[in-house]
Amino acid sequence: MKQDNAAALVEVTDLSKTFDVSAPFLQRVVTRAGRKLVRAVDGVSFSIPRGTTFSIVGESGCGKSTITRLIAGLEAPSEGRIDFVGQGGKPVHLQMVFQDPVGSLNPRWRIGRSIAEPMRHLPRAERRARVGALLSTVGLAPGDGTKYPHEFSGGQRQRISIARALAAEAELLLLDEPTSALDVSVQAQVLNLLKDLQQRLGLTYLFISHNLSVVRFLTDRIGVMYLGRLVEEGPGRTVFDRPRHPYTQLLLETIPDIENPNRDRAPLAGDLPSPLNPPPGCAFHPRCPLAMEICKRERPEMRMVESDVRVACHAIDVGSGQPAQA
Template sequence: MPDAAVFVEAQDLVRHFDVSRPILQRLAVREGKRILRAVDGISFTIPKGTTLSLVGESGCGKSTVARMMVGLYGTTSGHVLFDGRDLKQARAASDQRRRLQMIFQDPYASLNPRWRVADIVAEPIRAFGLAQGRDAVLARVAELLTQVGLSPLDGQKFPHEFSGGQRQRISIARALSSNPEFLVCDEPTSALDVSVQAQILNLMKDLQRRLGLTYLFISHNLAVVRQVSDRIGVMYLGRLVELAPAETLFTIPRHPYTRALMEAIPDLEMTGRTRIPVGGEVPSPITPPPGCAFHPRCPLANDRCRRERPELLAAEATMVACHAVQEGRAG
């Protein structure tokens, strides 16, 4: 993609959390600070009107990246550029802040149970002054509810009167109410039934086509993101290990961890085939292993993998951080 098409960019993002015990307790046992490295140097770009998905096991830092991209978490180091401007500067201006929104994972927790749906959806409209007068606000709310497949009459109900899929539609309507251009979707379907997941994903693709939206989509399930993604980044222990066009990733996965995730996807055509599960546990982000973070679980690891951390380098259409791939040992 040409640079002119880049709309959102992450530049070497790092986010560390201090999870140390209180200082008096640490002094008593002569213990140093404990730093959790949630995100440990991630860079990517998202061209306008496209979807980048980040996938990986729980605890790999995906949701932390999502919150950094909209400014809910600050960065320990690195920058988020939104439409060519640093996010810290962009959020200082009201017009810039309304252009990015977030859809949260749990539709049961992200909606105020004491507010009617109309008030929930109308809050960003009022906050950013996008409509004047009560009638204009209610008309815009009715339009948004219709846009996400609900009835304008649903605006008079409370969130507890809806199913999980309907609540997520309300969350999407609220996110769209500020006329955003960039949406960060933090596992928006993981709390929903499989049949409802498909409906929400189809709705989001339709909204992207009609409104020209740009998405950062977070998920732990590769099968879910395949139909919505233009590119997919695979995360492991706070870093990107592979970044590729969606179909390339599914056709020719390069990194051993990506291959392991592929093995976990249910597939009727693979009935009877022996699957090779990835062994071991995800290392602690407080005390990550030296070298490649995946080497304790990787069947291709050698001494270099245990000693030297791989960089994300081009391998045909894919960016991959793996010594085995770069040395031609991956097969």
């Protein structure tokens, strides 16, 4: 992995996204119901140094996939900025790799055609050679370009999706749960491929996942999200070895420990609150073992607590960088 102090390729500043999930107008008139708004992303800031991996983790519905869609340009931010810092003023090329490769590949196209689609400006012979080289790069045979998607396994189809992203000369890959639909052994193959490609080609990744074991293998920096907000952000190894936020600590309790499979675990109590009616103050306080009165009234802001780690928690003792006992 490249060092964390490299120049940023992506800078996200105070990013927010609000969705209107209200009932149709006439229904609201009849029922006298008001509009319903969901703040899926709420004031999120982070940067991704060139050639590194930034991972976002959290429970389903926390807003991590919405951030991916905002960066990809599939949604427009309600507030905030997303800046791409290309070298020499050049634009930054990005591509998405989705969770389900079947849905992102045209079943009627041979995979060579799917991979070649971003290269239509090249002569046919050059396109064919480039497709063969890309297939080899992701561990497939050049001749596989004549086959259809159904002739490949799930892991092979994900490799094809990666090859197609590279065909567009992307330097930033947005990886939205790219291994969650794969068997564990196949996951490892795809993760090793992603890591190898990053080291060889200097790629930058935004990696979205709920699987903390997968994230730990691949990430340089990690952001932990809860109900639309980042609650902890820092170097991956530091966050995994010394989690500061109580939510991060409880999430890490879910990772199986081969050396100590029978260890005592503190379960994550309660359900994720509805984003339509989030709790006041700190949104995590109804489930937090360290919740105090201030947590019910005031929303904590992200602050640096120790050596490049930011945490949003009232219970953090700034001097120690660890949660103080309530």
